[in-house]
Amino acid sequence: MKKFKIAFIQILVIMAVWSCAYWLQKLLNLPVASGVLSFFLLLFLLEMKWLKLAHVERGADLLLGELLLFFIPPVVGIIQYQELLIVSGWKILLVIMISTALVMMVSVSAVRMFLVQDDME
Incomplete structure (x- = not known):
């Protein structure tokens, strides 16, 4: 249960980065999808060591493991x-x-x- 809780919190961190990228894209009227922008924002945060891989790794693994569910719509x-x-x-x-x-x-x-x-x- 503790692993699930950690993964859930990490997914929230990933969603927060996506949310920031979404608002940044809307605010600056950028011609880039917020998902792509959030990917680069997350990469930037990881490269600058402002966000550690351990803070998002388990959540990202869970999302990637269940990726098929995102193709149902x-x-x-x-x-x-x-x-x-x-x-x-x-x-x-x-x-x-x-x-x-x-x-x-x-x-x-x-x-x-x-x-x-x-x-x-």
Whole structure:
């Protein structure tokens, strides 16, 4: 029970950082999503040692472990647009397959490029 309480408090810390990023994004009218901004804010706080990894690690692990739960709303949204998927589903699948292949090819190329540079040194 103590581990759950610690994780809950750490999740509250993560949410507080996100909340600060949200208000910062609204206040400055930044063209960046508050989730992305909060990620960089959390990274900044960790790098500056103003926030220790131990203060958010267990909560972050719990959130990442239950990440699948965060995808339930989009799945429900997809079910609502079933007719669209029947008509255009093959196009969506094609785009997913092509983009996945492109990401894989670029990743392989980048790794090869860095491996070749290491061999030259």
